[in-house]
Amino acid sequence: MNYDSGRTRSSLARMTKGKNMKALNEIRIGKALGFIFFTLYGVLIDIVLFSPLKIFLLRLAGAKIGNDVVIHKVRFFNQYHHGFSNLEIGNYCFLGDEVMLDLADKIIIEDHVTISNRALILTHTNVGYKDHPLQENYPRIFKKVKIEKGSFIGAGAIILPGVTISQGAVVGAGAVVTKNVAKNTVVIGSPAKFLKKLK
Ligand SMILES: CC(C)(COP(=O)(O)OP(=O)(O)OC[C@H]1O[C@@H](n2cnc3c(N)ncnc32)[C@H](O)[C@@H]1OP(=O)(O)O)[C@@H](O)C(=O)NCCC(=O)NCCS
Numbered sequence: 001m002n003y004d005s006g007r008t009r010s011s012l013a014r015m016t017k018g019k020n021m022k023a024l025n026e027i028r029i030g031k032a033l034g035f036i037f038f039t040l041y042g043v044l045i046d047i048v049l050f051s052p053l054k055i056f057l058l059r060l061a062g063a064k065i066g067n068d069v070v071i072h073k074v075r076f077f078n079q080y081h082h083g084f085s086n087l088e089i090g091n092y093c094f095l096g097d098e099v100m101l102d103l104a105d106k107i108i109i110e111d112h113v114t115i116s117n118r119a120l121i122l123t124h125t126n127v128g129y130k131d132h133p134l135q136e137n138y139p140r141i142f143k144k145v146k147i148e149k150g151s152f153i154g155a156g157a158i159i160l161p162g163v164t165i166s167q168g169a170v171v172g173a174g175a176v177v178t179k180n181v182a183k184n185t186v187v188i189g190s191p192a193k194f195l196k197k198l199k
Pocket of ligand 1: 117
């Protein structure tokens with residue numbers, strides 16, 4: 001029987017009614033199992049101290065990662081949707097400590113990209129359960145983020161869903177990037193604004 005069939009769903013709904021398991025009802029059992037597996041896999045990646053071993057485990061779970069990449073203590077979340085296949089990293093990239101990557105949609109990081117400590121890259125918005133009052137105003141969205149070659153993301157910057165950071169751009173520390181950033185451009189602040197053009 002298909003895990004997502006109506007019958008399974010309604011019996012699951014009966015079993016979990018009033019038991020604080022609304023989340024399980026909404027994501028369904030197949031996704032819940034995926035959630036458990038990939039959360040544990042994320043913990044394994046987390047406790048592995050050495051970048052080459054982290055990269056090996058990420059590739060094994062579907063990520064595409066090039067050569068000469070260093071991945072420090074990066075945290076991944078929402079990998080239960082598609083495993084790690086939403087993660088693509090080119091060559092010669094560096095991802096610092098406590099960078100957080102939302103793998104609900106694709107994150108594409110091209111060659112020679114540096115992402116500094118505590119930067120947060122978001123690829124989805126979900127205000128809550130399907131019947132959350134704000135769903136009407138802000139329905140769930142998923143949008144990929146692309147960071148083109150030779151860019152630099154400063155410490156603590158936040159990149160919102162759908163944004164492209166174009167080739168050779170610089171995002172200042174603490175910036176909140178809500179729109180695409182043009183080629184060779186430096187942006188700072190919240191929301192991120194133009195600071196200067198680089199040659
Ligand atoms: C964005 C950045 C590269 C700009 O450097 P710069 O071109 O040398 O710019 P300046 O230092 O001359 O600053 C220019 C103006 O922008 C402001 N500014 C610079 N960086 C800023 C930031 N991150 N947020 C807000 N304002 C910033 C400065 O206060 C200055 O304002 P003013 O003209 O009103 O005095 C740099 O400030 C930055 O954020 N670096 C990231 C550091 C980091 O994340 N390191 C992590 C370890 S690698």
